[in-house]
Amino acid sequence: KQEVTQIPAALSVPEGENLVLNCSFTDSAIYNLQWFRQDPGKGLTSLLLIQSSQREQTSGRLNASLDKSSGRSTLYIAASQPGDSATYLCAATQGGSEKLVFGKGTKLTVNP
Amino acid sequence: GAVVSQHPSRVICKSGTSVKIECRSLDFQATTMFWYRQFPKQSLMLMATSNEGSKATYEQGVEKDKFLINHASLTLSTLTVTSAHPEDSSFYICSASPLAGGLDTQYFGPGTRLTVL
Numbered sequence: 303k304q305e306v307t308q309i310p311a312a313l314s315v316p317e318g319e320n321l322v323l324n325c326s327f328t329d330s331a332i333y334n335l336q337w338f339r340q341d342p343g344k345g346l347t348s349l350l351l352i353q354s355s356q357r358e359q360t361s362g363r364l365n366a367s368l369d370k371s372s373g374r375s376t377l378y379i380a381a382s383q384p385g386d387s388a389t390y391l392c393a394a395t396q397g398g399s400e401k402l403v404f405g406k407g408t409k410l411t412v413n414p
Numbered sequence: 415g416a417v418v419s420q421h422p423s424r425v426i427c428k429s430g431t432s433v434k435i436e437c438r439s440l441d442f443q444a445t446t447m448f449w450y451r452q453f454p455k456q457s458l459m460l461m462a463t464s465n466e467g468s469k470a471t472y473e474q475g476v477e478k479d480k481f482l483i484n485h486a487s488l489t490l491s492t493l494t495v496t497s498a499h500p501e502d503s504s505f506y507i508c509s510a511s512p513l514a515g516g517l518d519t520q521y522f523g524p525g526t527r528l529t530v531l
Contacts, residue, residue, distance in 0.1 A: 306457075336519065345420075345507055345524035346458075391457070400446065400511065402520065404457040 325392030437508030444510035
């Protein structure tokens with residue numbers, strides 16, 4: 303059974319800092335891994351999707367990497383801004399299915 | 415593109431009543447839709463997977479007779495919480511995938527906050 307863990311649970315940084323969010327998963331037989339953003343009381347916004355055959359994906363200031371062998375993914379945010387403040391969720395598919403297993407998220411606060 | 419809506423966004427009901435939540439894909443046909451539940455400070459937990467025209471597949475521990483799912487068209491799925499109780503209070507989020515089996519990115523709705531008094 304897939305389990306997803308995110309560290310740290312919360313992170314507070316000053317504006318402009320580069321940061322890394324970590325995600326680990328127990329079952330390496332994933333179909334894909336996704337990173338989402340969730341604002342308080344809101345739904346999810348998909349940030350990046352990495353297929354199992356890929357090692358990283360980039361979108362603007364965001365870069366996500368995937369290392370299946372070690373069961374890890376990282377989300378790198380460059381030059382953080384107050385608008386980046388949100389909870390970031392990592393989700394990995396379970397086995398060869400489409401079912402997503404989510405971590406508990408990392409709550410990011412970027413201070414002006 | 416790929417917008418998913420949910421209605422209502424927030425609902426408060428009395429214990430024992432039933433509540434229906436709608437999930438719509440606005441600009442694509444969703445072969446597969448998923449329903450998730452999120453308790454405060456917890457991660458999203460998959461409740462069930464539904465494919466258009468067939469019965470939903472429920473995750474272990476989710477009562478199918480309590481959480482009725484209907485996916486009657488390629489753009490609409492509904493979740494009915496029957497005889498709701500305070501412990502059913504949660505944030506319910508749906509997602510939709512344009513491909514069969516959901517083997518593509520899932521597009522998430524904005525969620526429905528259910529409060530059962």
